[in-house]
Amino acid sequence: MATDGPSVAIVGLGWLGEPLAETLQARGYRVAGTTTDAGKADRLGAAGLRVRLWDINGPLPACWPAELVADTLILCVPPGRVDDYASTLGRLASLAAAGGIKRLLFTSATSVYGGPGHKTEQHAAPDSVRGERMLAAEQAVRQAGVPQVLCLRLAGLVGGSREPGRFLAGRRFPGGEEPVNLVAQEDLLRIIPAILARADWPSCLNVCAPHHPSRRAFYTKAALDRGLTPPAFDGGGEGKHIDGSALTRWLKLDYRVQDWFAWLEQRKAQD
Template sequence: MSINEQPNAERVAIVGLGWLGEPLALTLQRLGYQVSGTTTTPEKAERLNKQGITTLLWELNHAMPARWPSELNADTLIICVPPGKLPHYTEQLSAVAKLAAAAGFSRLIYTSATSIYGGEGIKQEADAKPDSERGERMQACETAMHNSGIARVLCLRLSGLVGGSREPGRFLAGRSFEGGDEPINLVAQEDLLRFFPALLAKNDWPAALNVSAPHHPSRKAFYSQAAKLRQLPPPNFSGGGVGKTIDGSAISRYLGLDYLVSDWFDWLAARNTK
C-alpha cells in the first residue's frame, strides 16, 4: 500500500503530541486512521479534540493509572517522548508500554535517538554501542520496549530533528563550539511525516531503523549558512573532529522511499524563502 492509500480504519494512539506527534496525528487522520493521543497542555487538548483527534491530558510524571485509558484504545502505539521530558525515562515509558500491552496493543513504534551510537565513523543499525549516559538510557529504553509484551516493536533511531518550529539557524547562532569538521546528522519533519504512514502499512518491521538524511556536510558549513540566511551571528567553531555519520539508508530500502531532503543547503534556501 502506498502512503496515499487509505488504511483499513486502523487505530493509532500517540503518546506525546508535540513537535512530531501533533503533525503526525493530523497526517494520519487525513489518511483515514482513527487517531488518539496525549498531551500535558489543556489548550492543545481542547484544540485537537475539536479537530477530531481524541486527546487525553496525561502527565507521565504523575502516578501511572491502574489500566490503559479507554480513550486511547488502539491497535498501534507510537511513543514520541524525548528523554529530557521525564526524570525516570526508561521506567516511565516501560510502564506506559506494559499498560498498552495489557490493553491488547499489537504494535509499537518508539522514537529512539542516534545517541545510542558511540565513537566515530559510519554507524548502521547493528553498531549500537553507546558511550554516553544519554545513549545508555536510549539503549535501556529500546530494550524495555522490546520486552513490553507487545508483539511487534520498531525502534526508530532519529537523528537531529529540524523543520516545523525547529529553526536550525537559531540552534548555535553566536555560540562557540569545537568539532567544526564533524558531519551533521539530521532529519527533516517532512521526511518523518512520509515515513511513518509507510511504516504503518507494513507488518514485517525490523527491530530498529535509523532515520538520517543522506547529506552530511560539516557542522561549521551547515550551521554557519543556516545562521547567515536568518541574518543571525554565525557560530564559532574550533578544532576539526571526525565525529560519526549515521547511515539512514536502510529505511529507504525497506520502504522504497527516498528522503525528500538530499541536500541540506537546498533545504535551507527553500525554507528561507517561505
C-alpha cells in the same frame, strides 16, 4: 472502539506527534493522543482527535485508558520530559500490551551510537548518559510484551518550529568538520505513515537524511540565512556518520531532503 479502519494512539502530541496525528487522520486513521497542555487538548479535540490530558510522570492508571485503545501505539516522548525514562516507558508499554496494543513504534535517537565513524543499526554502543538512557528505554519497551516493536533511531530533528539557524548561533564549538546527521519533519511525516502501512517491521531503523555536510558549513549558512551571528568552530574532527539507508531500501522510499543547503534555501524563501 470502532472496528473500521486502522487506529493509532500517540503518546506525546508535541513537535512530531501533533503534525503526525493530523497527517494520519487525513489519511483515514482513527487517531488518539496525549498531551500535558489543556489548551492543546481542547484545540485538537475540536479538530476531531481523541485527546487524553495525561502527564506520564504521575501515577499510571490501573489499566490502559479507553481513549487510547488502538492497533498501534507511537511513543513520541523525549527523555528530557520524563522522570526515570526507561522505567516509565517500560511500565507504560506493559500497560499498553495488557490493554491490547499489538504494535509499538518508539521514537528513539541516534545518541545510542558512541564514538566516531560510520554507524548502522548494528553499532549501538552509547558513550553518553543520554545515549545510555535511550538504549535502556529501547530495551524496556521491547521487553514489555507488545507483540511487535520498532525503535526508530532519529537523527537531529529540524523543520517546523525547530530552526537550525538558532541552534548554535553566536557560540563557539569544537569539531567544525564533523558531519551533520539530521532528519527533517517533512520526511518523518512521509516515513512514519509508510512504516505503519507495512506488516514486516524490523526491530530498529536509523532515520537520517543522506546528505552530511560539515557542521561548520551547515550551521554557518543556517545562521546567516536568519540574520544571526554564525557559530565559531575550533578544529576538525571525524564525528559520527549515521547511515539511514536501510530504511530507504526497506520502504523503497527516498528521503525528500537530499541536499541540506537546498533545504535551507527553501525555508528562507518561504519566510
